[in-house]
Amino acid sequence: MSTYEKKKIDNDFKRFTSLNFEQPKKCKSLGQLQYYVRELTQKIKELKARFNYVPEKAFILLTEYNKKLNSLIFKNYQEVYSY
Numbered sequence: 001m002s003t004y005e006k007k008k009i010d011n012d013f014k015r016f017t018s019l020n021f022e023q024p025k026k027c028k029s030l031g032q033l034q035y036y037v038r039e040l041t042q043k044i045k046e047l048k049a050r051f052n053y054v055p056e057k058a059f060i061l062l063t064e065y066n067k068k069l070n071s072l073i074f075k076n077y078q079e080v081y082s083y
Contacts, residue, residue, distance in 0.1 A: 001053055009047065010055045016043070017061060024064040030076070033069040040065065 021040070027033050040062050047054045 001051065005051075006053060006055075009051055009053060010057065013043075013047070013055045013058060017057075021061075024061075024068040027065075027068055030069065030072055033065055033072065037062065037065050037069060 017040075021036055022032075024033075024036075027036065040058065044054050044058050044062065047058070
């Protein structure tokens with residue numbers, strides 16, 4: 001795969017995420033974060049199958065969503081089980 005093709009995939013992915021996803025720090029609910037993680041995972045699988053290439057930004061974004069999701073889960077746990 002050429003550098004041009006990789007750059008095009010990177011730009012297409014960036015456009016896709018800017019139109020369809022909120023930034024992880026702006027997400028407030030578990031359901032929203034779980035949805036984004038699921039959709040992003042599907043997009044990564046799709047890119048891997050079609051092009052055998054996934055932009056690094058995809059994995060970074062997935063990590064950010066998972067980090068925010070785990071943080072909210074822990075916060076909810078603390079609220080439910082604190083004395």
